[in-house]
Amino acid sequence: MAGKDVGSAAVFSRQLGERTLTFVVNPDGAFQDEETSSTWDMLGRAIAGELADQQLTRILAFDHFWFAWSAFYPETSLYSFP
Numbered sequence: 001m002a003g004k005d006v007g008s009a010a011v012f013s014r015q016l017g018e019r020t021l022t023f024v025v026n027p028d029g030a031f032q033d034e035e036t037s038s039t040w041d042m043l044g045r046a047i048a049g050e051l052a053d054q055q056l057t058r059i060l061a062f063d064h065f066w067f068a069w070s071a072f073y074p075e076t077s078l079y080s081f082p
Contacts, residue, residue: 009063012044012056 014021021033023040031040038049044056070076 009061010042010044011059011061013059014056016051016054016056 036050038046038051046054
């Protein structure tokens with residue numbers, strides 16, 4: 001029996017040394033920071049640009065399905081971003 005691919009997420013600190021980075025997704029799907037235009041991979045590593053070979057600090061996080069979360073935390077509010 002095959003399961004449905006529902007994706008995954010990784011969470012990283014935006015702080016790199018003294019800098020706080022702001023990330024955008026390019027039309028080609030690549031992540032780039034606005035401060036240096038460095039390109040980042042899904043593992044939090046800069047793969048091109050001024051910050052090439054720098055590594056973001058991973059933050060411990062878990063993927064959860066909404067139905068499971070809401071069963072334990074029914075008071076949770078949802079927000080939408082434009």
